[in-house]
Amino acid sequence: MGIDKFRKDDFIDETDSLPAVQRTEARWAEPYRARGTGLWTVHLRRPETLRNSDGHLVATVTAGDLHTLGDLMAQQDALAREGRR
Numbered sequence: 001m002g003i004d005k006f007r008k009d010d011f012i013d014e015t016d017s018l019p020a021v022q023r024t025e026a027r028w029a030e031p032y033r034a035r036g037t038g039l040w041t042v043h044l045r046r047p048e049t050l051r052n053s054d055g056h057l058v059a060t061v062t063a064g065d066l067h068t069l070g071d072l073m074a075q076q077d078a079l080a081r082e083g084r085r
Helices: 066-084
Strands: 040-043 060-063
Touching (some): 060 066
């Protein structure tokens, strides 16, 4: 089977979203709980946005419970909004 038998639609470009995954604009990825420590952790989806930050913003937030993790995420979101002004 030669390459001429394939159409352009048969290939996935690196910029295409995965078919089973919905593209999201959320700032944070899904939180997870580490097996060893039991701590909840969440990462920024695009940590490269922190390059020019003032140092108060972090790419990863870790906490002992989901409520505290949510509070820390909200605090980071507020700092990010202030930095954009």
